[in-house]
Amino acid sequence: MNAISQQKSSDRTNVAIIGMGTVGAGVARLLIDHGDRTARHAGKTIWLSKAVVRDLKKPRGIDLPDGVLTDSIDDVLNDPEIDVIIQLMGGLSPAREVMLRAMEAGKDIVTANKALLAEHGGELFTRARQLGRSIAFEAAVAGGIPIIANISQCLSANQIESLEGILNGTSNFIVSQMDEKGAGYDETVKRAQDLGYAEADPSMDVDGTDAAQKLAILSHLAFGATVDWRDIPRKGIDGLDPADLVYARELGYRIKLLATARLVDGELELSVAPTLIPIGTPMAEVRDAYNAIRVVGDAVGPVFYHGLGAGQMPTASAVVADVIDTAVGRTPITFETLEYFSSERPPRTAQRDVDTLRGRYYMRLRVANDPGTLASIAGVLSSHSISIASVIQHEPKSKDESSSDNTVPLVIMTHEASEGAASRATTDIEALPAISGTVVRMPVRE
Amino acid sequence: MNAISQQKSSDRTNVAIIGMGTVGAGVARLLIDHGDRTARHAGKTIWLSKAVVRDLKKPRGIDLPDGVLTDSIDDVLNDPEIDVIIQLMGGLSPAREVMLRAMEAGKDIVTANKALLAEHGGELFTRARQLGRSIAFEAAVAGGIPIIANISQCLSANQIESLEGILNGTSNFIVSQMDEKGAGYDETVKRAQDLGYAEADPSMDVDGTDAAQKLAILSHLAFGATVDWRDIPRKGIDGLDPADLVYARELGYRIKLLATARLVDGELELSVAPTLIPIGTPMAEVRDAYNAIRVVGDAVGPVFYHGLGAGQMPTASAVVADVIDTAVGRTPITFETLEYFSSERPPRTAQRDVDTLRGRYYMRLRVANDPGTLASIAGVLSSHSISIASVIQHEPKSKDESSSDNTVPLVIMTHEASEGAASRATTDIEALPAISGTVVRMPVRE
Numbered sequence: 048m049n050a051i052s053q054q055k056s057s058d059r060t061n062v063a064i065i066g067m068g069t070v071g072a073g074v075a076r077l078l079i080d081h082g083d084r085t086a087r088h089a090g091k092t093i094w095l096s097k098a099v100v101r102d103l104k105k106p107r108g109i110d111l112p113d114g115v116l117t118d119s120i121d122d123v124l125n126d127p128e129i130d131v132i133i134q135l136m137g138g139l140s141p142a143r144e145v146m147l148r149a150m151e152a153g154k155d156i157v158t159a160n161k162a163l164l165a166e167h168g169g170e171l172f173t174r175a176r177q178l179g180r181s182i183a184f185e186a187a188v189a190g191g192i193p194i195i196a197n198i199s200q201c202l203s204a205n206q207i208e209s210l211e212g213i214l215n216g217t218s219n220f221i222v223s224q225m226d227e228k229g230a231g232y233d234e235t236v237k238r239a240q241d242l243g244y245a246e247a248d249p250s251m252d253v254d255g256t257d258a259a260q261k262l263a264i265l266s267h268l269a270f271g272a273t274v275d276w277r278d279i280p281r282k283g284i285d286g287l288d289p290a291d292l293v294y295a296r297e298l299g300y301r302i303k304l305l306a307t308a309r310l311v312d313g314e315l316e317l318s319v320a321p322t323l324i325p326i327g328t329p330m331a332e333v334r335d336a337y338n339a340i341r342v343v344g345d346a347v348g349p350v351f352y353h354g355l356g357a358g359q360m361p362t363a364s365a366v367v368a369d370v371i372d373t374a375v376g377r378t379p380i381t382f383e384t385l386e387y388f389s390s391e392r393p394p395r396t397a398q399r400d401v402d403t404l405r406g407r408y409y410m411r412l413r414v415a416n417d418p419g420t421l422a423s424i425a426g427v428l429s430s431h432s433i434s435i436a437s438v439i440q441h442e443p444k445s446k447d448e449s450s451s452d453n454t455v456p457l458v459i460m461t462h463e464a465s466e467g468a469a470s471r472a473t474t475d476i477e478a479l480p481a482i483s484g485t486v487v488r489m490p491v492r493e
Numbered sequence: 494m495n496a497i498s499q500q501k502s503s504d505r506t507n508v509a510i511i512g513m514g515t516v517g518a519g520v521a522r523l524l525i526d527h528g529d530r531t532a533r534h535a536g537k538t539i540w541l542s543k544a545v546v547r548d549l550k551k552p553r554g555i556d557l558p559d560g561v562l563t564d565s566i567d568d569v570l571n572d573p574e575i576d577v578i579i580q581l582m583g584g585l586s587p588a589r590e591v592m593l594r595a596m597e598a599g600k601d602i603v604t605a606n607k608a609l610l611a612e613h614g615g616e617l618f619t620r621a622r623q624l625g626r627s628i629a630f631e632a633a634v635a636g637g638i639p640i641i642a643n644i645s646q647c648l649s650a651n652q653i654e655s656l657e658g659i660l661n662g663t664s665n666f667i668v669s670q671m672d673e674k675g676a677g678y679d680e681t682v683k684r685a686q687d688l689g690y691a692e693a694d695p696s697m698d699v700d701g702t703d704a705a706q707k708l709a710i711l712s713h714l715a716f717g718a719t720v721d722w723r724d725i726p727r728k729g730i731d732g733l734d735p736a737d738l739v740y741a742r743e744l745g746y747r748i749k750l751l752a753t754a755r756l757v758d759g760e761l762e763l764s765v766a767p768t769l770i771p772i773g774t775p776m777a778e779v780r781d782a783y784n785a786i787r788v789v790g791d792a793v794g795p796v797f798y799h800g801l802g803a804g805q806m807p808t809a810s811a812v813v814a815d816v817i818d819t820a821v822g823r824t825p826i827t828f829e830t831l832e833y834f835s836s837e838r839p840p841r842t843a844q845r846d847v848d849t850l851r852g853r854y855y856m857r858l859r860v861a862n863d864p865g866t867l868a869s870i871a872g873v874l875s876s877h878s879i880s881i882a883s884v885i886q887h888e889p890k891s892k893d894e895s896s897s898d899n900t901v902p903l904v905i906m907t908h909e910a911s912e913g914a915a916s917r918a919t920t921d922i923e924a925l926p927a928i929s930g931t932v933v934r935m936p937v938r939e
Contacts, residue, residue: 077650077792088649090830185647191793193647200823201631201639203534204523204813329775329799346523346810347637351799353775364792367650375830377646377823384536384821 060089060374063097063123065145066135067116070159070186071098072107073363074133078370079111089371097123120145124152131373133366134158143167150180155379157369159186159362165260165276168267172388181382183369188261189214189338191354191361193368198268198342199381205344207269209309212340213333214261216356217252218284218304220244220336222321226292226301227334232285244336254283255304255319262306262319267387269342270308271395272315280401280466281319291411291487294439294458295323298409300491301331314399323409323491329353330492402467407436407491410461410473413454415481421457423479431472433464454483460491506535506820509543509569511591512581513562516605516632517544518555519809520579524816525557535817543569566591570598577819579812580604589613596626601825603815605632605808611706611722614713618834627828629815634707635660635784637800637807639814644714644788645827651790653715655755658786659779660707662802663698664730664750666690666782668767672738672747673780678731690782700729701750701765708752708765713833715788716754717841718761726847726912727765737857737933740885740904741769744855747777748935760845769855769937775799776938848913853882853937856907856919859900861927867903869925877918879910900929906937 062078064071078085078095085093098111103118123129124145132149134156136142142163146156156175158164164171164187175182185195189212198207213219217239224235236253239245251257256276263276284304295302300323309316324331329351333339338356343349355361372378386392414420425435439458461469473486508524510517524531524541531539544557549564569575570591578595580602582588588609592602602621604610610617610633621628631641635658644653659665663685670681682699685691697703702722709722730750741748746769755762770777775797779785784802789795801807818824832838860866871881885904907915919932 073792081650081652084652085650088830191796193643193796196642196647197639199534200818201642201814202810203817204527204531204810206527206530327778329778332773332775332778344810346519346806346813348801348804348807349799350637350639351797353795353797353799355794358794360792361794364648364650364790367792368647371649372646375826377826380821380823380826384534 057091059092059094060131061094061096061129062131062133062370063099063126063129064095064133064135065099065120065123066137067098067100067107068135068137069359070362070366071133071135072109073359074135074366075109075111077363077367079109085367085371089374091374093370093374096129097126099123124148124154127153129154131155131157131370133370134160135366136160139163139166143171146171147174150175150178153180155180155373156182157366157373158182158184159190159366161187161257161260161264165263168264169273169388169390173390175382176386176389181373181379183373183378183382185369186362186365188264189340189354189356190358190365191356192338192340192352193365194265194340194352195268197350197352198265199385202342202344202347202350205346208343208345209307210265210269210340210342211305211307211309211330213303213330213338214258214306214340214356215252215304216336216338217245217249218258219333219338221253222284222287222292222302222304223334225287225289226296229289231289232287250285253285255281258304258306258319262308262317266308266315266317270310270315271392272398273388273394274317274398278398279317279319282321284321287321288487290456291489294411295409296326297439298323298437298458298460299326300324301326302489303330303333305330305492310396311399313396315396316399316404318401318404318490321489323489325492402465402470404466405463406466407463407493408461408469409489409491410459411487412457412476413483414457415483416453416455417481420481423481424457424459424476427475427479428461428472431464431468431475433468433472434462436460436462452483503537505538505540506577507540507542507575508577508579508816509545509572509575510541510579510581511545511566511569512583513544513546513553514581514583515805516808516812517579517581518553519805520581520812521555521557523809523813525555531813531817535820537820539816539820542572542575545569570594570600573599575600577601577603577816579816580606581812582606585609585612589617592617593620596621596624599626601626601819602628603812603819604628604630605636605812607633607703607706607710611709614710615719615834615836619836621828622832622835627819627825629819629824629828631815632808632811634710635786635800635802636804636811637802638784638786638798639811640711640786640798641714643796643798644711645831648788648790648793648796651792654789654791655753656711656715656786656788657751657753657755657776659749659776659784660704660752660786660802661698661750662782662784663691663695664704665779665784667699668730668733668738668748668750669780671733671735672742675735677735678733696731699731701727704750704752704765708754708763712754712761712763716756716761717838718844719834719840720763720844724844725763725765728767730767733767734933736902737935740857741855742772743885744769744883744904744906745772746770746937747772749776749779751776751938756842757845759842761842762845762850764847764850764936767935769935771938848911848916850912851909852912853909853939854907854915855935855937856905857933858903858922859929860903861929862899862901863927866927869927870903870905870922873921873925874907874918877910877914877921879914879918880908882906882908898929
């Protein structure tokens with residue numbers, strides 16, 4: 048394989064794209080229309096040799112030179128002139144098999160497939176090291192924010208103490224639109240779909256899966272933790288009630304789907320959850336489909352990044368930067384040095400028991416409009432050593448604010464408590480006779 | 494020189510610090526106390542061999558191993574075992590000569606000396622290329638924000654369309670404190686000095702020199718422009734009147750010292766000026782000594798960075814990241830590829846004539862409290878094709894709002910106009926008999 052690599056002309060790097068969806072077409076556009084730009088940054092030509100598609104006849108909104116388009120993956124993998132594979136197939140299979148075959152054929156990889164890395168990162172990175180190949184994956188997390196390079200290189204002098212972010216643009220679009228327009232969840236999802244911000248089945252986005260997969264990858268880079276994304280306590284924004292956005296605002300907060308990784312006593316707290324964030328802080332003001340990430344390093348202090356999380360050209364921007372880094376040799380160095388997902392490097396950080404996470408909580412519940420109700424709830428909280436910071440219970444202003452069953456909404460902000468205590472208190476409160484339905488509970492950031 | 498490089502043991506990179514001020518001590522602390530961390534990111538040991546100081550007896554708040562401290566630069570430059578020089582001397586001379594000698598002695602350079610690069614970048618980078626050496630300078634601009642690496646590598650697929658930022662932490666601290674506390678300029682400078690946010694002579698910070706030097710460096714990286722920082726139109730925050738902060742807030746803006754580089758018709762608009770920025774946008778909410786930079790790329794869209802601009806450990810974080818990048822070989826690749834300040838690469842972008850810059854303007858003036866005054870001012874603006882967007886003229890509420898000479902403050906927001914027209918209109922307005930004193934004029938961002 049190395050003989051193949053070394054034969055290649057050094058003034059040109061040949062690349063092939065596998066998977067010409069939206070992002071693939073954007074990558075092709077940058078490589079073809081802006082060859083001068085990539086050449087300037089790479090010190091040599093980056094040449095798009097092939098683009099593999101399933102259907103040669105499908106229109107893609109881009110003119111490719113004759114001979115570039117092919118429907119044969121083998122053509123590309125067997126071509127010794129191709130140095131780098133831009134792997135843009137979605138899903139796990141055959142994306143995994145194609146990536147393995149490409150590396151066995153001596154090619155370096157650039158990919159945007161976050162789910163594939165979250166599921167099979169260990170296997171793929173180990174195999175890459177065995178074969179002397181590299182995998183670049185800036186586009187897999189927060190496309191428009193170069194967070195992979197920033198954690199792996201720019202902040203390398205730091206012990207990262209915490210990392211939190213809005214990592215799912217679809218969820219953030221839905222929550223911001225609900226907040227700004229006072230609209231309901233279902234109609235906002237429909238609107239997001241119409242505008243192209245949500246897929247026909249948005250469940251992986253809105254249930255927190257996507258954010259948890261990204262957080263697992265970032266936690267590995269930032270803390271050396273090896274985390275299965277399924278082990279990250281995770282709540283989504285699906286079914287968010289607009290009432291909570293209104294109460295949060297009254298209390299001085301916005302609700303955002305926040306992914307958090309935080310070192311506490313040498314262990315890693317991980318969570319994905321709709322979270323109350325103080326209005327006026329940069330994270331609370333992240334709108335629409337933007338992503339944002341705040342990293343705190345022990346030397347650099349807090350660094351905040353804000354950019355588009357997805358979309359054709361932001362993702363293509365990350366892919367092409369990776370292609371340049373691979374072509375000039377930076378990625379191979381970083382890849383070899385950092386030994387991502389190496390089984391020979393034991394995890395540096397273990398995940399903390401979810402019950403021990405500490406923070407403040409927002410709780411909303413419907414209670415009987417009777418004397419004694421608040422006392423009974425306060426009693427339960429107190430029995431779990433949770434103290435109340437503030438309470439909102441408005442007098443019913445009109446018919447539709449109080450329900451036919453004589454219940455009213457009650458909102459409680461607690462002082463700091465453990466997740467375990469808050470969870471047990473919630474169960475106990477829900478068992479009180481004065482409570483109607485379930486308790487909505489969300490963590491609160493300072 | 495190359496023979497020297499190649500003799501060096503590959504599992505260890507030896508570095509020496511020249512200049513052990515605050516930042517130098519921070520760098521030494523990271524290298525000595527956190528060798529495991531740097532080794533993990535470099536894949537080998539980064540070893541602090543020497544630290545050159547003028548006075549061996551001065552306390553530095555850090556315990557260096559025996560034999561590290563020296564007062565002889567020659568000791569370090571003549572030591573063939575030392576691979577990288579961390580050049581932390583301030584000023585232009587002898588910093589320039591030391592850097593040249595170090596490169597001639599076969600050493601790569603990491604530096605935080607922004608003024609040196611702004612003045613002698615061309616000479617130093619050309620000499621480095623001749624000698625096959627590299628210069629890393631992340632710490633020279635916005636220490637806690639890795640903007641050099643982000644522009645040079647992470648956003649390399651983009652044509653950068655604009656770059657604007659709060660690049661001077663001292664100025665931002667002073668302006669935010671004046672805004673939040675309603676305090677005057679002089680007392681706030683004093684407070685900033687007491688807290689260590691401003692130097693005894695803060696003129697280079699508050700007059701915009703520091704921001705212009707940083708903008709010149711960033712403009713070179715982002716736009717391939719070769720700009721003498723003296724050619725950047727530049728106003729500082731020195732003498733800022735708290736009244737302008739109050740009027741700006743009433744209009745929905747905050748005032749920040751903003752450095753701007755923007756491509757317009759293929760030419761580069763450059764400026765440093767106190768600027769009105771809409772409240773609620775991330776840039777307006779940058780407080781205290783923080784820096785922030787917003788880059789717009791044609792593919793990635795807007796990316797916003799926020800972090801500490803200076804200080805011991807944020808700057809040391811940038812320096813040590815550069816040391817690691819140099820030790821593993823990433824910096825030499827980037828340095829060779831991008832050919833910064835190369836005389837063989839003509840500038841890609843020319844600076845635009847300042848008169849053609851376009852934007853909205855804020856103007857505050859003292860006018861005679863007579864009928865006809867506003868008409869005469871509007872007439873002057875109109876004669877320069879500038880239309881008025883809004884006007885604030887409050888009725889005098891108390892004695893101290895109207896002055897003894899029967900003048901009142903008048904604030905005008907214009908629609909878009911050219912800098913040339915705005916400047917000529919200002920001169921003409923100041924010549925009107927109804928105007929007392931000079932006109933305060935600042936650009937306004939949307």
